Amino acid sequence: MIPSNNDTLHFYFHPSPNPMKVALLLGELDLPFSLHPVDIFKGAQHDPAFLAVNPNGKVPVLVDDGVTVFDSHAILLYLADKHGRFLPANGPGRAATLSWLELVATGLSPFSGQAVHFLHYAPEAIAYAKNRYLKEVERHYRVLDARLAKAPFLAGAEYGIADMALWGWARGAGYIFGDAGLSAYPNVQKLVASISRRPAAEKAAKLADTLALKTAVDDETLRALFPQNQGAGAAATPR
Numbered sequence: 001m002i003p004s005n006n007d008t009l010h011f012y013f014h015p016s017p018n019p020m021k022v023a024l025l026l027g028e029l030d031l032p033f034s035l036h037p038v039d040i041f042k043g044a045q046h047d048p049a050f051l052a053v054n055p056n057g058k059v060p061v062l063v064d065d066g067v068t069v070f071d072s073h074a075i076l077l078y079l080a081d082k083h084g085r086f087l088p089a090n091g092p093g094r095a096a097t098l099s100w101l102e103l104v105a106t107g108l109s110p111f112s113g114q115a116v117h118f119l120h121y122a123p124e125a126i127a128y129a130k131n132r133y134l135k136e137v138e139r140h141y142r143v144l145d146a147r148l149a150k151a152p153f154l155a156g157a158e159y160g161i162a163d164m165a166l167w168g169w170a171r172g173a174g175y176i177f178g179d180a181g182l183s184a185y186p187n188v189q190k191l192v193a194s195i196s197r198r199p200a201a202e203k204a205a206k207l208a209d210t211l212a213l214k215t216a217v218d219d220e221t222l223r224a225l226f227p228q229n230q231g232a233g234a235a236a237t238p239r
């Protein structure tokens, strides 16, 4: 599946939070790319051809002139370094960007993913898990909100890849917080709204409209996204 036409950027995409971070940066850098939709609701992430591109079987993936980069934050760092934009080359701005980027990579993103899982998709309602992940998502948003009370952007004065990473998940926070959305976190809410008004964000949000991807959550979707729940003994297997 690694394209033979390797003189351009190839972006493996699904309009879900982690790929959206990369879609935003590609737009901000005004880079042309070939879009390769991966229909994760149909299980395309498990195709051997896609696993040859990303052995972890997840989107996003970028192939740049034959060089493969997978995992959203690796791609943000790769592109920002390569183009010398949205990530200071050194000094306190770089330290701040890396710190907030990692907080979103290892904190907000996975806790949000697990909150969505236990609130919406888990085969049984587990109050402990719902509470654990919801509270950790709330705690991360409080940390982010306090930071944004002191600075316009996560890294300080300049918009950068840490803000783009936050946007990927925070634009869909209603899926976790319901109608309240980000209202308990007004500084995050303001930044996310201002990013959403940027042309690059509008372009990223429209990518999905060009694709006919599956949106229904049926048995096939649940098998594709949570294969560990399938088969004999799945319920007894620790997750």
Ligand SMILES: N[C@@H](CCC(=O)N[C@@H](CS)C(=O)NCC(=O)O)C(=O)O
Pocket (backbone or CB within 6 Å): 014, 016, 017, 018, 019, 040, 045, 057, 058, 059, 060, 070, 071, 072, 073, 109, 224, 225, 226
């Ligand atoms: N750490 C990875 C996580 C990627 C990830 O979980 N991607 C989701 C979409 S947001 C996916 O591909 N899900 C399909 C699956 O888990 O089978 C990143 O930041 O890129």
